[in-house]
Amino acid sequence: MATFVPLSSPAWLPFDGRVRIRLLGEEFDAVRVPAFQGVYVHRRLRLTGLSGPVIEDPAHGVLYWLVPPGAANGRGWPGGVTPLGRGYSLAVPAADRVGGPWVGDGEVRWLVVPPSGHCLTDPEVLYAALARVFGGRRG
Secondary structure, eight states: OOOOOOTTSOTTSOOSSSOEEEETTTSOEEEEEEHHHHHHHHHHHHHHTOOOOEEEETTTTEEEEEEOTTOSSSSOOBTTOEEEOTTOEEEEOOTTOBOOTTOSSSSOEEEEOOOSSSOOOOHHHHHHHHHHHHTTOBO
């Protein structure tokens, strides 16, 4: 059976139903946020339409926002927020592995699926939303 891959999907997005480990710092970096605060950030960004892809890892209670390569490091993220760039890796779920926060099994899944080839969250927009939710505390 052939797998349908939309033309606008990022090349790093798995369409074979499997989770893939991706090295960070190449196609994207990630910003890890505790899930409890992350759902508030997600809601804030969703309402503005400014959130790029978000991965939920329910087993570890965290959300990952994908940002452009090199954008995670070198800024004072709020306390509790962890920037992950070159030297780290991330489990990227298949395109059809989608769910809401804290719903379903413990496997990684998309909270916000990448909509197109150029789809990463603007780090300034993410930082502003995180600062609002975390109260501007820096780690």
